[in-house]
Amino acid sequence: MKQLHSFDELRQIKDTKVYALGTFDGIHRGHQRVIHKAVEEAISVDGVSIIITFEHHPLTILHPERVPKRVIQEEIMDTVLEELKVDYILRLPMTEALLKMTADEFLHELCNDMNVEAIVIGENFTFGAKALGNPEYMKQVVADKNIRVLVQPLLPCDGSSTPISSTEIRKAIHEGHLEDANHWLGRPFQFKGTVIKGDQRGRTLGFPTLNLLLPNEMATPPDGVYANRVCIDGIWYDGVGNIGDNPTFRNQYHRCEVHVFNFDQDIYGKEVIVQFISYIRGEVKFNNLQDLIDQMKVDEEQALAILANA
Ligand SMILES: Cc1cc2nc3c(=O)[nH]c(=O)nc-3n(C[C@H](O)[C@H](O)[C@H](O)COP(=O)(O)O)c2cc1C
Numbered sequence: 001m002k003q004l005h006s007f008d009e010l011r012q013i014k015d016t017k018v019y020a021l022g023t024f025d026g027i028h029r030g031h032q033r034v035i036h037k038a039v040e041e042a043i044s045v046d047g048v049s050i051i052i053t054f055e056h057h058p059l060t061i062l063h064p065e066r067v068p069k070r071v072i073q074e075e076i077m078d079t080v081l082e083e084l085k086v087d088y089i090l091r092l093p094m095t096e097a098l099l100k101m102t103a104d105e106f107l108h109e110l111c112n113d114m115n116v117e118a119i120v121i122g123e124n125f126t127f128g129a130k131a132l133g134n135p136e137y138m139k140q141v142v143a144d145k146n147i148r149v150l151v152q153p154l155l156p157c158d159g160s161s162t163p164i165s166s167t168e169i170r171k172a173i174h175e176g177h178l179e180d181a182n183h184w185l186g187r188p189f190q191f192k193g194t195v196i197k198g199d200q201r202g203r204t205l206g207f208p209t210l211n212l213l214l215p216n217e218m219a220t221p222p223d224g225v226y227a228n229r230v231c232i233d234g235i236w237y238d239g240v241g242n243i244g245d246n247p248t249f250r251n252q253y254h255r256c257e258v259h260v261f262n263f264d265q266d267i268y269g270k271e272v273i274v275q276f277i278s279y280i281r282g283e284v285k286f287n288n289l290q291d292l293i294d295q296m297k298v299d300e301e302q303a304l305a306i307l308a309n310a
């Protein structure tokens with residue numbers, strides 16, 4: 001998948017274009033429906049599929065303190081889009097000028113002299129200044145250009161009328177409802193990070209762990225113990241992990257650590273991906289080391305049972 005950063009770069013592409021429009025934080029199952037349709041259409045007209053999105057959330061300009069935490073990191077988003085066979089992604093830089101662009105102006109930039117065959121959006125898609133543009137309006141504006149607007153019905157969360165959305169997924173992650181978040185995402189919630197040096201105490205407890213700082217831009221599950229999977233050098237391992245600041249010990253800092261089963265290598269400085277499969281329990285301040293060790297043994301058994309069925 002190739003990366004684009006401006007309307008000008010988009011104009012350089014001469015192939016027949018099929019767009020999928022939106023923020024796409026998470027590439028959840030609803031987003032996948034929209035993207036799949038765009039890829040399918042592009043193949044059927046021998047053209048290219050292009051995701052049109054933004055480099056940063058609009059609130060980075062208006063209210064930076066209110067920017068929502070992300071449910072997928074950009075790098076992982078790109079990997080998922082590659083797997084979905086998307087040809088291009090245009091990440092428009094977020095500027096005041098872009099925010100002020102009317103729905104009409106936005107469509108003009110996207111559609112004039114661009115050789116566009118179709119635009120795929122979800123039913124709830126809005127665009128342009130003050131989000132005044134909607135699917136009906138888009139259809140009217142592009143009707144005379146022979147561009148088809150393919151509006152996809154919203155995929156609901158199971159057993160409810162609420163559509164799957166990054167907002168619902170973010171909430172589930174924050175509340176520790178990883179099974180829901182993972183189901184709506186269509187893959188486990190995960191993040192990538194660099195392994196840092198911990199206090200090297202874990203080894204002496206019989207539970208060596210790899211330590212990571214939690215990525216600042218990401219939604220994070222609550223402090224506590226989790227069944228995890230970890231990707232190290234392209235290989236996936238099972239493990240049991242903890243998010244928190246280890247209240248049993250003094251002078252600790254907030255981090256994510258995972259005890260990886262059947263693994264004993266020095267991987268400081270390596271990039272790993274940690275997936276969160278299920279919440280097991282909250283973090284506890286233990287009165288002595290033996291109580292912590294005994295509890296970690298119970299956690300390990302529970303994680304093994306969860307992962308055997310996940
Ligand atoms: C499965 C698991 C459960 C844990 N639970 C707790 C806990 O409830 N309370 C706590 O203070 N630390 C907990 N920890 C963190 C340990 O205290 C920490 O791994 C250990 O002190 C080693 O730290 P180090 O990696 O900096 O050497 C847990 C760690 C793991 C792997």
Ligand SMILES: Nc1ncnc2c1ncn2[C@@H]1O[C@H](COP(=O)(O)OP(=O)(O)OP(=O)(O)O)[C@@H](O)[C@H]1O
Pocket residue numbers: 021022023024025029030031033034120121122123124125126152153154155156163164165166167168
């Ligand atoms: N559940 C869904 N089913 C089908 N399409 C969806 C669904 N949710 C969003 N879409 C569509 O996917 C594209 C990207 O969605 P976008 O990220 O802009 O919104 P969202 O997922 O609803 O996020 P938020 O929770 O931030 O509102 C849009 O065209 C949108 O209409």
